[in-house]
Amino acid sequence: MKVIMVLFDSLNRHYLPSYGNSWIKAPNFKRLAENSVQFDNCFAGSLPCMPARRELHTGRYNFLHRSWGPLEPFDDSMPEILKMNGVYSHLATDHHLYWADGGATYHSRFSSWEMIRGQEGDPWKGQIKFPEIPEDAKAPQRLFLPSREKLADIWRQEWVNRQEFKEEKDYPQSRTFQAGIDFIEKNHSEDNWFLQIESFDPHEPYVVPEEYDALYGDHIKKKNLDWPDYHPVIESSDDVENLKYKYAALLSKCDRSLGNILDLMDKHKMWDDTMLIVCTDHGFLLGEHGWWAKNMMPAYNELVNTPLFIWDPRVKIKGEKRNSLVQLIDMAPTILEFFGLDIPKDMQGHPLRDTIANDKKIREACIFGWHGNQINCTDGKYVYMRGEAKNTNSPLYEYTLMPTHIKSRFSIEEMKDFELAEPFTFTKGLKTMKVEVKNFNQHYRFGTMLYDTEKDPYQEKPIEDIKQEVRMANLMRKLMKESDAPLEQYERIGLSYDKEVTEQDILDYKANFEKEYSVGKDFEESITWEGNTKNEFIAFVNLVKINDKDKLVEEFKKEIEKENLGKVTEEFLENFVKERVDEERKPMIMYFLNLLSRRK
Structure with missing residues (x-):
């Protein structure tokens, strides 16, 4: 028995044909859906990249205890368990963050691994001379924080690396899949192996050969405008369209690579004895909800309701869909069970054999999120997002x-x-x-939101339903307990460890949230604010963690009186903020202020 897992990074399921997209050019993803079981209620757990990979290895949530980080000494690792029990495990990847400080313990759990260099400013090729960068390229602002001179090296390195991509075979994704193909060709007749082909694409930047841009014609006007920033959408409508279609072009390249694996499954008749899993770590926002990317915003379904396809040769079901609630933490138990190995007691996930066969329900609800941001819970119908109770977002x-x-x-x-x-x-x-x-602490003042995703699948309007909110809050609390969440996580989001949530608790939480994220109703209403400056000022007060809000508000009032302002303008507020932030932190403060206030 064998398993091939193809993991694409940042795969937005709304861009896949079998999930309803009608314009993307991805025939092999359609072919995949016809030859496997498609899951419609798969959810991420811990975000983003390495937290998700820790779940892939360990089969348990980690975002309640840890942000981005390596495997820990006490972690179970599915590829290592395979290796220790006579199942060969191999990794072929171009995910450059496996070599970074926060990812360096994952690849070495495999029996062998092949690493492909060159993605997203990977410090790969050495060149002292500054590279030529096309005029239509745009560097994401976040690459220049906190120091433009220091982190601009990522942007510079990206264009040094791109000089190496002369033909399609030179691109990191192409080389990654070729490494996987080579492994399959050499070992398809052997037994007991697990292959993880892991593509950094379609993660940004969206770098492709010309032929993939050509698939989308005039929609791509700037071939080098391919790197969306992590912020609210502020680009022109033409640039927004350009970036969306650049993502589509890269996804079409992913589709061709996927097709090569499906061809090998056909060629060597591997459908008889080989499980195929195609999944992602998380999605990606491409303008939905007014945002680009991930991390900064609520965990909308475009980010966490992820695509998943599985072919299990034991049950031989294909072309069907499943509605049961599953997660990335289920992958490790599913693979271990497939090889007849015991599942460690610390794994929270479940084997999916019966769910693949007959849509067996394996959980009532699940949780997901980023460390220190909102904690989220879904039962497959409702999505409940619960933010911090205090503007300090503490304790954490x-x-x-x-x-x-x-x-x-x-x-x-x-x-x-x-x-x-x-x-x-x-x-x-x-x-x-x-x-x-x-x-x-990356808290973004989103508070609590409840969505009915059956009636509102695109989460366009939160609902007010206190009975459902109480139910979902108690489900969240139950799942946190099952995950042995640190006690302060309950305090941080205003839950009690010891007692169930009541309607009054919900009302008190919301009232407190409004109080925490205001600077006094009388003050706010006594001043005329231009645009979104009121929210920006409130965000600034909370962002810099001023202990005495009243003092800062008084300073603000005096400045307004001194300037005899009839209205608080963007320019006045920006100058006020900059005068109260030291030079080193100023670029980062201003960047996060824009995020917190969603200034456009």
């Missing part, structure tokens, strides 16, 4: 024995006051470091 801690961020170690400042936490149920008796999150 990282629990780890591997103190690294995406591309750096934890700083001395972060580490100097860490404590040892008592073991969690899944840490194999080990205590962990408990490190307070003191820097930007």
